[in-house]
């Protein structure tokens with residue numbers, strides 16, 4: 001029988017090559033055409049609803065079709081949809097940049113607009129390299145953590161360490177070194193990892209431009225979490241050895257870790273911070289590289305000294321995206337989100353303790369509004385995450401495990417009842433359907 005869903009799926013597969021997907025899977029795995037979204041729910045073409053427990057790949061903060069953000073974007077679209085940002089400017093870009101300078105760590109004073117996460121990482125790497133060059137130093141290696149993820153473009157992929165995405169392209173990548181990420185959330189593990197960092201910096205700092213990390217939570221690396229002590233230590237060491245610290249808060253930013261920015265847990269101010277994903281509340285592609293006055297000044301001189309950062313993207317600082325971002329930041333204030341999330345996150349913590357008693361669960365870990373359940377005892381080829389994904393969909397919950405790691409990263413407007421449903425479905429799935 002032809003349903004609306006199956007018709008849409010057929011038309012889709014005729015022409016669309018989907019991201020991060022082995023397309024052949026869709027010979028058996030249904031693709032889910034979404035007709036609309038409201039709040040925490042996505043609706044397909046047969047009006048079946050799904051709780052978006054992963055915030056549509058970690059971008060959504062205040063629900064789908066949020067009336068406040070909708071109104072602001074609608075107002076902007078009738079005023080100015082886009083203008084180039086070189087030689088021109090516009091109010092949403094100006095106001096947003098001021099707002100970001102106000103709420104991010106103190107040393108971050110300048111905002112460079114980009115339009116997606118990977119491109120923000122690329123821009124930060126180039127800026128760091130170029131800064132040293134402008135100061136008369138050639139430093140062409142980047143340092144990152146094992147198990148890290150910073151995006152999929154060549155530069156961003158180079159500093160990442162998820163083999164599944166990276167290995168194939170190894171011959172194309174730029175020079176990169178890795179130091180071990182702390183093994184777990186203990187302070188002891190952070191101290192051990194810092195010892196490695198110091199050793200590498202001590203030996204190679206004159207070649208290393210920047211150390212890039214995902215503060216506190218490595219997202220695509222399976223929601224691996226570590227102690228804030230590592231951040232404070234890394235800040236001290238990078239300063240000591242004249243290496244930039246790039247905090248890639250593309251996933252951790254905007255409240256996911258329990259504070260507005262993960263860097264706040266260690267009270268540090270990095271040399272660069274990259275932001276995207278939640279920045280627009282999950283509405284439109286936008287990203288920024290935030291940096292310091294010192295770095296900005298290294299590029300500031302007469303044109304003929306050729307030190308300017310001549311990097312751009314067509315949709316840099318798009319006004320619609322900036323207006324969605326401004327509305328999102330207003331919602332944080334209006335609804336006292338960070339405070340309210342404290343309660344929600346401790347509720348989730350309690351509600352997920354029961355997973356610890358399942359024999360196929362290795363660990364339950366949490367940092368703020370991100371909770372991960374790591375399974376054990378499965379072979380990769382069993383694709384246990386895919387099984388759970390399929391089961392949860394039948395139960396009206398969108399989970400998208402990272403291999404054998406199930407995680408919850410819901411929009412902040414999720415209700416306590418919806419939290420219960422989300423957790424119950426995962427629990428039943430892990431207990432009885434794998």
Ligand SMILES: *Cc1c(COP(=O)(O)O)cnc(C)c1O
Nearest residue numbers: 116117118149150151219250251
């Ligand atoms: C998602 C992500 C990126 C890449 O952002 P895209 O917009 O998908 O290119 C980079 N760094 C981190 C930490 C991310 O989670």
